[in-house]
Amino acid sequence: MKLKVASFAFAAGVLLAVAGPAAAHHSFAAVFDRNQPAKFSGVVTKIEWSNPHAWFYVDVKDDAGHVKNYACETGPPNILIRNGWRKDSLKVGDTVSISGYRAKDGTDTFSTSEVVLPDGRKVFSGSNADEDK
Amino acid sequence: MQNLFFRTLLLGASGLVLTAVPALAQAPAKAPAATCERPAEGFGCLASRPPATNGPTPRMADGKPDLSGVWQHPFVQDMTRDLPDQKGEPNIAQLFTPWGKANAVEEFDYTAFCLPLGYTRSINSPMPIEIEQRPGRIVMLYEMNNTFHMIYTDGRAHPKDLEPTWFGHSIGKWDGDTLVVDTVGFNDQTRIDTQGHPHTDKLHVIERITRTDLGHLSYDMTIDDPGAYTKPWKNVRTFHLRPDWELLEYNCNENNKEVMEGHLKPPAKK
Numbered sequence: 001m002k003l004k005v006a007s008f009a010f011a012a013g014v015l016l017a018v019a020g021p022a023a024a025h026h027s028f029a030a031v032f033d034r035n036q037p038a039k040f041s042g043v044v045t046k047i048e049w050s051n052p053h054a055w056f057y058v059d060v061k062d063d064a065g066h067v068k069n070y071a072c073e074t075g076p077p078n079i080l081i082r083n084g085w086r087k088d089s090l091k092v093g094d095t096v097s098i099s100g101y102r103a104k105d106g107t108d109t110f111s112t113s114e115v116v117l118p119d120g121r122k123v124f125s126g127s128n129a130d131e132d133k
Numbered sequence: 134m135q136n137l138f139f140r141t142l143l144l145g146a147s148g149l150v151l152t153a154v155p156a157l158a159q160a161p162a163k164a165p166a167a168t169c170e171r172p173a174e175g176f177g178c179l180a181s182r183p184p185a186t187n188g189p190t191p192r193m194a195d196g197k198p199d200l201s202g203v204w205q206h207p208f209v210q211d212m213t214r215d216l217p218d219q220k221g222e223p224n225i226a227q228l229f230t231p232w233g234k235a236n237a238v239e240e241f242d243y244t245a246f247c248l249p250l251g252y253t254r255s256i257n258s259p260m261p262i263e264i265e266q267r268p269g270r271i272v273m274l275y276e277m278n279n280t281f282h283m284i285y286t287d288g289r290a291h292p293k294d295l296e297p298t299w300f301g302h303s304i305g306k307w308d309g310d311t312l313v314v315d316t317v318g319f320n321d322q323t324r325i326d327t328q329g330h331p332h333t334d335k336l337h338v339i340e341r342i343t344r345t346d347l348g349h350l351s352y353d354m355t356i357d358d359p360g361a362y363t364k365p366w367k368n369v370r371t372f373h374l375r376p377d378w379e380l381l382e383y384n385c386n387e388n389n390k391e392v393m394e395g396h397l398k399p400p401a402k403k
Binding site: 026027030031048050051052053055071073076077078079081082103104105107109 | 210241242244245247259260276327328329378381382383384385386387388389390391394395396397
């Protein structure tokens with residue numbers, strides 16, 4: 001396994017352009033609200049490489065300077081792996097920009113459709129938000 | 134395996150660069166026609182382009198086609214829709230019986246609670262299957278929930294007085310080079326697709342599977358359920374061989390935060 005993470009992250013980014021997000025085990029609408037799209041940036045505090053979804057958490061600062069920790073759902077490891085990602089493709093301390101949808105229950109819980117690192121690489125993108133229309 | 138996987142991934146990626154770069158540059162996205170017409174459609178599209186697999190249909194010692202292999206199949210969330218590698222029945226709603234109409238809306242998606250997807254949703258899922266064909270039986274291995282199902286091809290009939298199950302009971306017969314799989318004995322706990330099209334325990338599923346060449350399966354599924362629909366209807370798909378893939382692990386209840394943290398609650402009992 002000689003390839004560096006950056007190489008396959010690039011490959012994955014290229015693939016994502018045609019492949020789109022991954023999917024979950026149930027309908028998107030069961031949990032998330034398509035009418036509440038969200039965009040935010042923050043610093044990754046924790047990663048759970050787990051089934052049936054991987055999750056990561058980001059500290060997000062609001063205009064008043066208050067920090068909240070947002071929970072971000074993405075695809076399961078099998079689908080992330082086939083899109084070229086590994087557990088360490090996203091790291092604690094990374095600053096990321098996220099597009100997604102808020103949970104219907106109004107908590108700071110989001111389905112992520114896109115996760116972008118400062119250098120533009122996309123990682124861990126994998127909600128089924130765009131599939132379940 | 135990892136080397137092969139990444140080589141294939143990169144090969145696939147380099148093959149896509151020419152068509153994918155305009156999308157990255159914010160020009161109108163135009164995906165390669167052979168791969169995916171709708172980039173946002175996820176595994177309705179192909180996750181990556183399957184490697185070229187030219188060759189004739191492989192055959193068993195008895196001359197019947199051998200369906201074995203790891204197969205990438207389309208993610209079929211809504212059987213009314215036409216998407217790459219899937220052709221739906223647009224008029225399902227017009228086929229409802231009064232019961233079907235009354236039960237057309239699913240109040241919550243049972244799979245969120247890690248219940249079995251059931252037969253039709255397992256092969257609708259975005260995760261691949263492996264088919265292992267042996268004399269007398271065909272073993273279906275689903276990456277979705279790492280589950281399995283047997284299709285008996287030894288000439289037996291369905292047992293009488295089947296107890297209802299999530300996956301039913303399947304027997305297969307050859308019609309020329311097409312395997313015809315007949316499945317009955319379902320419970321009434323599942324839905325036919327993610328969209329939630331309903332069925333009763335009278336559900337009878339007929340699948341026709343043909344390995345048209347080394348790299349492709351032609352697959353169609355007929356839904357015959359006189360409890361829910363006034364006549365049978367069909368969904369037609371193409372599967373792609375993935376010799377570069379192994380089935381991976383997937384489970385539902387390791388960290389099902391949506392339920393464990395209460396983001397998703399079952400509806401109140403009536």
